[in-house]
Amino acid sequence: MSINRRQFLKMVGVSTVVGIGGTAVFNGLRNSGLEAAQTSPDPRTLTAKRWGFVVDTSKLQSDEDYQKCIDACHSIHNVPDLSGLPEEIRKRQEVKWIWTDNYERTFPTAPEDEYQNPELKEKKFFLFCNHCAQPACVRVCPTKATFKRKDGIVMQDMHRCIGCRFCMAACPFGARSFNWRDPRGKDDNGKPFVNPEKENKEYPTRMIGVVEKCTACTERLAKGMQPACAEASNGAILFGDLEDPNSEVRKIIATKYTIRRKPELGTQPSIYYVIGGGEHAG
Amino acid sequence: MYDSGKIIAGLIVFVLLVTFPFISNMGKASAKPKPSIDTPVINEMAVKKCVEPKEFMRAEHMQLLNNWRDSVVRNGDRIYVNTAGQSYNMSLQNTCMNCHSNKKKFCDECHNYMAVNPYCWSCHIQPKEQPNEQPKENML
Ligand code: SF4
Numbered sequence A: 001m002s003i004n005r006r007q008f009l010k011m012v013g014v015s016t017v018v019g020i021g022g023t024a025v026f027n028g029l030r031n032s033g034l035e036a037a038q039t040s041p042d043p044r045t046l047t048a049k050r051w052g053f054v055v056d057t058s059k060l061q062s063d064e065d066y067q068k069c070i071d072a073c074h075s076i077h078n079v080p081d082l083s084g085l086p087e088e089i090r091k092r093q094e095v096k097w098i099w100t101d102n103y104e105r106t107f108p109t110a111p112e113d114e115y116q117n118p119e120l121k122e123k124k125f126f127l128f129c130n131h132c133a134q135p136a137c138v139r140v141c142p143t144k145a146t147f148k149r150k151d152g153i154v155m156q157d158m159h160r161c162i163g164c165r166f167c168m169a170a171c172p173f174g175a176r177s178f179n180w181r182d183p184r185g186k187d188d189n190g191k192p193f194v195n196p197e198k199e200n201k202e203y204p205t206r207m208i209g210v211v212e213k214c215t216a217c218t219e220r221l222a223k224g225m226q227p228a229c230a231e232a233s234n235g236a237i238l239f240g241d242l243e244d245p246n247s248e249v250r251k252i253i254a255t256k257y258t259i260r261r262k263p264e265l266g267t268q269p270s271i272y273y274v275i276g277g278g279e280h281a282g
Numbered sequence B: 001m002y003d004s005g006k007i008i009a010g011l012i013v014f015v016l017l018v019t020f021p022f023i024s025n026m027g028k029a030s031a032k033p034k035p036s037i038d039t040p041v042i043n044e045m046a047v048k049k050c051v052e053p054k055e056f057m058r059a060e061h062m063q064l065l066n067n068w069r070d071s072v073v074r075n076g077d078r079i080y081v082n083t084a085g086q087s088y089n090m091s092l093q094n095t096c097m098n099c100h101s102n103k104k105k106f107c108d109e110c111h112n113y114m115a116v117n118p119y120c121w122s123c124h125i126q127p128k129e130q131p132n133e134q135p136k137e138n139m140l
């Protein structure tokens, strides 16, 4: 029996749809006659070759504007709020995905001199995981709990983390926090670290003894949404594909003066900070 | 024989002690677990169907959940197309528990009987067990 070209193409098409060309992941289910079960990405997912950020805090006026972005991230990800603990302990045990710091501490190795624009030294910058192209954290993680996704996001698999904190030692940017306490617990005044009234019921918490950090909102990207901080930032945080020369982030990097944190360490951070930004700047 | 009284009494006490758990439980075989599917969302379903057939879910749900986890967290694939061709968002917290909002009467029922203690709930937030939950989007 011979088939013609048209029949052949039909067969190829059908078998691709049915899944022979898709991702047949469910090896374990084979025996149970479930070989047709398939997984696929959500069609709404935003995709890129290498996700990155441009941060331009000249777009933010007040401390509340900064806080809005931090709260947006920390509330939807059920990040424990340890502010009720005594200052000494809080400083050491704090869990943060995104926070702020001054120029000197954000760019400790950037060249500076006494004549530099004093405003720069006063300015606050957003800090969060750089989703480095050569991430130190991924290289050291013994369980592959932290790994790099195909779209450049450095992801944390909480199910696998054994809490060894190698990644925290390796990350030169302090982007990672260890859960010294059970995020479901309470401080001495009985205030829960994650408020059950305000928690995001669609997102998990973490457990004691794992390391957490910014995940570039992979759960939001999968629904076609921007990262929460970017959405709340009034344009101060832009998110886009660093490998696409026509992306917004690339256009800004190409036309404005931007720097990255500690680039000399070779981790290739994916956050670009716009410096200056007044009327004299590009 | 010396002290036979004491020895026999001791033996009786010993045998009683050792067999006490068995004797005291005699006739009261602990009830077989009966996981309940009486939840608002399930009750509203015209055809009460899980993502895969009941027998499969009963035997393999842990395997399925492991696969779901790896698929979502590690590959970023969040959609499960089941053997009947229907699509689901792979999420314990948002899909499974949306229907099975009665964790105590559903999950715990068998897990307690089998004395297994899965640590899903150290991180995943379990549904508040009240009858008036809001149904969430789960089918795509
Ligand atoms: S900033 Fe730190 S945690 Fe984030 S990818 Fe780079 S090395 Fe890893």
Ligand code: SF4
Pocket: A140, A141, A142, A143, A144, A145, A146, A160, A161, A162, A163, A164, A165, A166, A167, A168, A210, A211
């Ligand atoms: S603490 Fe967790 S994520 Fe970090 S290196 Fe150890 S296992 Fe990997």
